Amino acid sequence: MTSSAVLQAINGTSLAALLFLLASGFTLTFGLLRVVNMAHGAYYLLGGYVGLTVAERTGSFALAILGGGASIVVLGYLIDRFLIRHTGDNHLAQVLLTVGVAFVIGDVSLAVWGGDSLKVPVPVALRGAMELPGGLVYPTYRFVLILFGILVGAALWILYRKTQIGAVVRAGVDDREQVSATGINIDRLFALVSALASFLAGMAGVVGGAFLTLYPGADWEILVVALVVVIVGGLGSLEGAMLGALIVGLLDAYGRWLLPEFSYFVLFGPMAVLLLVRPRGIFGRDV
Amino acid sequence: MSAVLPAIEVGDLTKEFDGLRAVDRVSLAVAAGERRVLIGPNGAGKTTLFHCITGTLRPSAGRVALFGQDVTRLPEHRRTALGMGRTFQISNVFAELSLLENLVLAILGTDRRKWAPHAPVGAFEAVCRRAREGLGAVGLAHRAEQAARLLSYGERRQLELALALNSNPRVLFLDEPCAGLSPSERQRISRMIGALPRAITVVMIEHDMDVALGLADRVTVLHRGRVILEGTPAEVQANPEVRDVYFGHV
Amino acid sequence: MPRAGRIALALTALTAAVLLPQVAGPFWTGLVTQMYIFGLLALSVDLLLGHAGLFSLCHASFFAMAAYTTAILQVRYAVPTALAAPAGVLAGTLLALVLGLAVRTRGVYFILITIAFGYVVWGVAHRWSSFTGGDNGVTNVPFPAVGAWRVESHTEYYYLVLAVVLLCALGYRILVASPFGLALRGIKASETRMRSLGFACGLHLYAAFVVSGALASLAGVLYVYYNRFVNPVAASFPVSVEAALMAIIGGTGTIVGPFIGSWIMLGLRNWVSSFFALYASVMGLVFIAVVLWAPDGLVGLAGRLRARAQKAGAG
Numbered sequence: 134m135t136s137s138a139v140l141q142a143i144n145g146t147s148l149a150a151l152l153f154l155l156a157s158g159f160t161l162t163f164g165l166l167r168v169v170n171m172a173h174g175a176y177y178l179l180g181g182y183v184g185l186t187v188a189e190r191t192g193s194f195a196l197a198i199l200g201g202g203a204s205i206v207v208l209g210y211l212i213d214r215f216l217i218r219h220t221g222d223n224h225l226a227q228v229l230l231t232v233g234v235a236f237v238i239g240d241v242s243l244a245v246w247g248g249d250s251l252k253v254p255v256p257v258a259l260r261g262a263m264e265l266p267g268g269l270v271y272p273t274y275r276f277v278l279i280l281f282g283i284l285v286g287a288a289l290w291i292l293y294r295k296t297q298i299g300a301v302v303r304a305g306v307d308d309r310e311q312v313s314a315t316g317i318n319i320d321r322l323f324a325l326v327s328a329l330a331s332f333l334a335g336m337a338g339v340v341g342g343a344f345l346t347l348y349p350g351a352d353w354e355i356l357v358v359a360l361v362v363v364i365v366g367g368l369g370s371l372e373g374a375m376l377g378a379l380i381v382g383l384l385d386a387y388g389r390w391l392l393p394e395f396s397y398f399v400l401f402g403p404m405a406v407l408l409l410v411r412p413r414g415i416f417g418r419d420v
Numbered sequence: 421m422s423a424v425l426p427a428i429e430v431g432d433l434t435k436e437f438d439g440l441r442a443v444d445r446v447s448l449a450v451a452a453g454e455r456r457v458l459i460g461p462n463g464a465g466k467t468t469l470f471h472c473i474t475g476t477l478r479p480s481a482g483r484v485a486l487f488g489q490d491v492t493r494l495p496e497h498r499r500t501a502l503g504m505g506r507t508f509q510i511s512n513v514f515a516e517l518s519l520l521e522n523l524v525l526a527i528l529g530t531d532r533r534k535w536a537p538h539a540p541v542g543a544f545e546a547v548c549r550r551a552r553e554g555l556g557a558v559g560l561a562h563r564a565e566q567a568a569r570l571l572s573y574g575e576r577r578q579l580e581l582a583l584a585l586n587s588n589p590r591v592l593f594l595d596e597p598c599a600g601l602s603p604s605e606r607q608r609i610s611r612m613i614g615a616l617p618r619a620i621t622v623v624m625i626e627h628d629m630d631v632a633l634g635l636a637d638r639v640t641v642l643h644r645g646r647v648i649l650e651g652t653p654a655e656v657q658a659n660p661e662v663r664d665v666y667f668g669h670v
Numbered sequence: 671m672p673r674a675g676r677i678a679l680a681l682t683a684l685t686a687a688v689l690l691p692q693v694a695g696p697f698w699t700g701l702v703t704q705m706y707i708f709g710l711l712a713l714s715v716d717l718l719l720g721h722a723g724l725f726s727l728c729h730a731s732f733f734a735m736a737a738y739t740t741a742i743l744q745v746r747y748a749v750p751t752a753l754a755a756p757a758g759v760l761a762g763t764l765l766a767l768v769l770g771l772a773v774r775t776r777g778v779y780f781i782l783i784t785i786a787f788g789y790v791v792w793g794v795a796h797r798w799s800s801f802t803g804g805d806n807g808v809t810n811v812p813f814p815a816v817g818a819w820r821v822e823s824h825t826e827y828y829y830l831v832l833a834v835v836l837l838c839a840l841g842y843r844i845l846v847a848s849p850f851g852l853a854l855r856g857i858k859a860s861e862t863r864m865r866s867l868g869f870a871c872g873l874h875l876y877a878a879f880v881v882s883g884a885l886a887s888l889a890g891v892l893y894v895y896y897n898r899f900v901n902p903v904a905a906s907f908p909v910s911v912e913a914a915l916m917a918i919i920g921g922t923g924t925i926v927g928p929f930i931g932s933w934i935m936l937g938l939r940n941w942v943s944s945f946f947a948l949y950a951s952v953m954g955l956v957f958i959a960v961v962l963w964a965p966d967g968l969v970g971l972a973g974r975l976r977a978r979a980q981k982a983g984a985g
Contacts, residue, residue, distance in 0.1 A: 169778055219962055224778045225725050226961045229918070232911050233957025240950035353907060357789040360782050368778065394800070397793030401786055405771055408783065412774045474866065500868035508866075514859040517852075525856045528849050529867030535877075540847035547849075587867050 136269060141386045143265075147275040149382025150282020151345075154337035155355060156362040156374040157289055158330030164369030165305050165326050168217055169224050171231040173334050174356025175238035180205045180335025181342035181351075182246045185253045188339075194256040198339045205335030206328045213327050235352060243349045253342040275344060285333075286375055293371050302326060358385065361404050367417030376415060425488040427452045427591045427621035428473065433482030435468050442468040444645035445482070450591075452487070453618040457632040458625045459656075460642035466625045467509055469642070470593055473623075474506045475499045486591065501530055505589025509596050509625075511576040513583065515569035519560055522568055522579060523551035526586040554586040558612070574605040581609065585616075592616070594624040598631055610635060633657065687832055691825040700896075701940060703828045705933045706835045707892045711909075712916035712928030713842060714885035719914060720922030721846055722878050723858030725781050727910045728769060728788035732883040734795060734905030736762035736890030741808040741900050742801075751814040751895075758891040759884060765791070766883020773875040776861075788910050795902040807901025814895050824896075831892050838885065839925055845881070846925075854878050912953070919960055921967035930968065 159173050184201030188194060212234055220226040259274045293299040301322060305312040313319050338347070341355065362381045366373025381400065388399030411417070426449040435443040443465045450456045458466050471477040473484050475496035484492045491499050514522050527547050528534035542548060555561045558578040563571070568579060581597055597613065598606045610631045616622060626632040632639065633653040641649040641662050649659055656662055691699045711733055718724040740758030743749040749757070769787045772780055795802045802808070813821040814830070821827045845851050856864050857871050864871050894900050903909070916935050920927030938956065943949040964971040 163778070169781070216958065216962070223965075224781065226965055228725070228727075228781055229911070229915065229957050230961040233954040233961070236908075236954030236957065237951045240948050240954065243950075244948060353789075357786055357907075361786050364779070364782055364786065368782075394798040395794070397790045397797065401790040404783075404786065408771060408774055412779065476862065476866070495870075496865040497868050497870045500866060506866050508863070512860055512863045512866075514856055514863065516859050517855060521852060521855075524849075525852060525864070525869075526867050528853065529864070529869050534849050534853055534869065537845050537848045537850040537881075540844060541849055541852050542847075544849065583863070583867065 137390070139267075139269060140271065141390050142383065143269075143271055143276070143279070145383035145386030146379070147278045147282075147344075147382075148385055149378040150279050150286075151337055151341045152355075152359055152362050152382055153282055153286055153374060153378035154333050154340065155359040156366070156378055157286075157371060158333040159359060160363050160366070160369055160374045161302075161326055161371065162330045163363075165302055166323050167222055167224075168213075168327075169227045169231070170217070170330075171228055171356070172212065172235040172238065173330075173359065174352035174354075175235035175242075176205045176209060176331060176334035177338040177341065177355055178347060178352035179208070179238050179242055179338065181253060181338030181347045182242055182251075183335070184339030185246075185251055185342060185347065188254050192254075194254070194259075194339075194343075197253060198336050201339040202332040202335040205331045205338075209327060209331030209334075210324065213324075235356075239349060239352050246347070248349055250346040250348040251342070252344075252346045253339055255343045272344075278340060278344070281340070289371060290375075298322075298325075358400070361400060364414055365404055365407060367414030370414075370416035373414060373416035424452060426450055426485075427454070427487060428623065429483075429485040429488075430469075430473060431483040431485075433469065433472055433484065434480045435465075435472050435477060436480045441645050443472060443479070446642070446645070446647055448640055448647060448650065450621060450623055452621055455622045455635050455637045456624070457636035457639050458623070458642060459627070459629075459632055459639060463644075464642040465645040466642055467595055468645075470506065470595055470623075470625065474504050474593055497529075500587060500589075503588070503590030504593065505584040505587045505591070506593040507580045507584045507595055507597055509599065511573075511580045513568045513571075513576055513579050516567060518565050519555055519568055519571075519579060520548070520551050520564040523554045523582060523586055524548065526554070526583040527551055527588075530588045550586070554582050557585070558582040559608075574601050577601060577605070577609065581612065589620060591621040591623065594622065594626075596625050596627060598626065598628055606631060688829075691828050696824060699828050700824055701936065703824070703831050703896055705929070705936050706831050707889050707896060708913065708916065708936060709929035709932035710835050710838055710892070711886055711889040711913045712920070712932050713838070713925065714882045714889065715910075715913045716917035716922055716924075716928050717842070717846070717854075717878060717882040717885065719917055720924070720927075721851060721858065722854040722875055724773070724776075724875065724879070725914065726772075726784045726879070726882070727781060727907070727914065728772075728784040728791070729882070729886045729913055730905050730907070730909035731769065731788050731791035732762040732766050732886040733890035733893065733909065734791060734900065734902075735765045736887035737894035737897075737900040737904050738795065738802060738808065740891050741811045741894050744811055745808055750816070752816045755814065755891050755895075758894070759887045762887025762890055763880060763884040766880045766887070770876045770879040770883070773872055773879055784910075785907065788905070788907055792902055792905040792907070795905045803901070805901060807899055807904075809899040811894055811898045811900070821895075827896060831896070834888070834892060838888065842885075843925055850874075850877070908953075911957075915957060915960065919964070919967055921969035924969070927967060927969065934968075 155173060155177055159170065162168050162170055180201035183204045184197035187200035188197035216230055216234065217227060220230055255274050259277055261273055262270045263273045263276060265271055293302065301312060301317055305319065305322065358381060362374060362377035365380055366377025384400050384403060385396065388396035392399055428450040430446055430448050433443055433446045434441060446469055460466055468477065472479040475494060483490060486499065486502055486504060489502065491502065514525065524541055524547055527550055533544060552561060552564060555564055558581060560575060560578060571579060577597060584592060594613065598609050601609065606628065613622065614635055636653050638650060639653055639656040640647055641656060649656060649662055690702060711729060715726060715729050718726050736758035739761035740754045743754040743757055772783045772787060775783055796805065813827060815821065821830060853869060853874050857874060861871050912935060916931030917928045919934055920929065920931030939949060939953065942952045946952065
């Protein structure tokens with residue numbers, strides 16, 4: 134029992150690492166660009182599929198991650214530039230538009246990669262299981278994923294909190310006019326954040342596809358869980374995405390383990406309660 | 421005199437934004453039926469004080485009482501039900517609705533029939549009649565069916581006032597009702613305020629000193645979130661400190 | 671349009687609706703029945719979207735909750751229609767009482783939270799297979815029967831749906847013109863002003879949410895008796911978002927708009943899927959096209975085109 138509980142904690146944490154990759158991009162694009170991009174789940178799935186193809190052709194997991202991320206950066210830029218930009222600050226229009234984009238991406242992916250569950254091949258070094266302190270045996274890949282998530286999280290946090298670019302982005306989250314007034318090219322800054330978010334989503338698809346597998350519908354499943362992360366943590370907050378991912382990852386793991394048929398309740402129930410107390414999430418502010 | 425409860429009593433009210441004190445331990449009491457004008461330079465905290473009294477904002481500390489009843493913790497709509505009415509500094513009318521609908525909402529706000537789902541608004545004849553009268557009182561009766569967005573700036577101010585007057589207030593809070601108006605429109609509005617029955621207590625923020633001093637029984641001067649003086653219009657005008665912080669900057 | 675013209679148009683439409691099953695075959699009768707049902711669902715979404723300014727993306731939940739409840743009661747427990755149908759509406763409405771919690775939030779948060787809520791319901795329908803039948807759902811739902819009176823064919827059911835939808839449209843018309851409906855439009859226009867006038871805006875929106883959920887539930891019950899089965903697809907996100915799109919295409923804040931939108935969407939889907947496998951892509955492109963070129967629906971698009979034609983004529 135206790136060792137299972139520990140295993141579930143590690144499971145939850147590794148899922149949290151993946152959710153963070155997706156949710157951080159979503160939350161940053163909202164915070165800075167005020168854009169709600171519902172195609173983020175489709176970016177994840179498509180990035181995963183592209184990475185899968187790259188991995189099958191080259192045999193390199195690193196190239197798969199790069200390929201998955203880069204392809205979404207290009208696609209995301211085009212969608213931003215030619216579609217989302219036309220919606221201005223209208224969130225309703227953004228949601229409808231990006232849902233439409235997600236439908237198209239999902240449908241085309243189905244036509245190209247088919248309806249079966251596909252798994253991105255894990256590099257040989259990360260296959261199999263490893264023994265953790267205390268005698269627990271755990272899949273190496275998922276353990277490395279936790280480390281990877283922490284690494285990316287730390288990098289993002291340093292970028293966001295400790296660098297000049299991060300300072301400008303944070304100022305932009307607070308007050309966009311103010312940043313424009315300082316003479317910084319805000320369009321380029323937006324494009325940069327947007328590209329980062331796209332890359333994170335595409336990369337998440339490859340990383341997630343290696344243990345959750347890729348299949349039609351995975352785009353929406355992961356998106357909704359990422360939305361819960363963002364709602365719990367507070368829309369627009371990087372720290373919120375970290376904490377939210379951890380909470381949601383753990384809830385999901387324990388929910389699936391203890392109440393398999395109602396795991397969705399376990400996941401969303403606390404969100405509903407939180408909503409009653411703090412409608413804007415833990416780190417959320419009035420916008 | 422001492423047995424009569426003040427219409428509004430504010431005690432040590434403080435409002436902070438990110439550590440900045442917009443309102444700093446303000447205390448004031450407005451007697452029932454009084455016309456009180458708040459003056460002070462921009463950024464003195466007048467509007468924030470209004471927001472805290474009417475419930476738009478939660479004060480960081482302090483108390484607000486309406487005719488002796490503590491309303492500090494009550495949400496805004498409950499305060500309105502108890503008799504607070506207000507206008508906004510920037511006209512806040514229902515742009516897409518007709519003037520008549522604007523007034524109907526003002527009347528229904530403190531009326532249980534606002535929940536009625538079973539009959540069209542037109543079937544509530546008494547409400548509609550009152551709404552037309554309310555429009556007539558501000559000289560807008562002939563435009564009752566038009567959308568409020570078609571009104572001129574000055575007309576919007578009149579509608580704004582009509583909304584507050586028809587929400588059944590015992591205490592009326594007017595946030596710069598004459599701001600941005602032409603001299604003739606100003607006169608019209610200040611005449612209307614002057615003609616209000618004494619059953620309604622009026623608390624008003626006003627920059628126009630002629631309007632303010634003409635209407636006020638007493639004047640409260642705010643500066644940097646604090647009350648620096650309270651007195652009759654004549655006392656306030658004679659005070660050197662007020663001249664420094666206020667008249668000196670006009 | 672003058673009053674006489676409107677009445678004439680309404681009568682013509684009504685006559686056409688009544689005659690349709692006699693003139694057209696079962697395929698068209700069935701398609702139009704679905705158009706009524708999804709039009710009603712879109713109408714329920716529009717009570718929030720067009721009047722109160724809330725963009726809900728969880729209305730498939732009430733629709734499916736009602737459909738499942740009625741189906742399970744009829745099929746598994748042999749409960750008669752007279753109880754199973756009201757129980758379905760009740761169950762969907764109860765769910766709306768819970769999910770109505772979402773009105774604590776506004777704007778983007780409201781949209782995201784309703785999406786998440788919608789997913790919980792879908793997830794339960796999908797995963798709690800011992801009760802909901804999992805992906806297969808509940809099948810073999812009979813036609814409705816109350817006492818000695820029973821529906822025997824899709825044509826008869828068509829008339830039942832038509833009658834229910836007309837009654838709903840009538841009730842809806844009164845509701846949105848009532849003080850309650852006016853208050854919703856007031857909240858959409860300026861919530862701060864409404865609060866200062868004495869309205870408890872949250873409570874008003876909550877009530878609207880529940881009424882809207884009840885209407886969606888009714889559509890769900892109508893749906894399950896037409897479709898004869900229900901599976902998790904009924905609760906899925908695409909149903910919610912398409913219902914919203916129907917309201918937007920037809921024009922929000924109207925009564926015919928959601929029905930026109932439902933006709934367009936279902937007609938388009940039927941036509942496209944008959945020759946093109948990627949019809950989900952086509953639907954996606956419709957979403958994009960509507961946002962880019964007809965954000966205020968066909969009514970707005972027609973107005974803008976007319977204005978442009980006039981301008982071109984004048985210039």
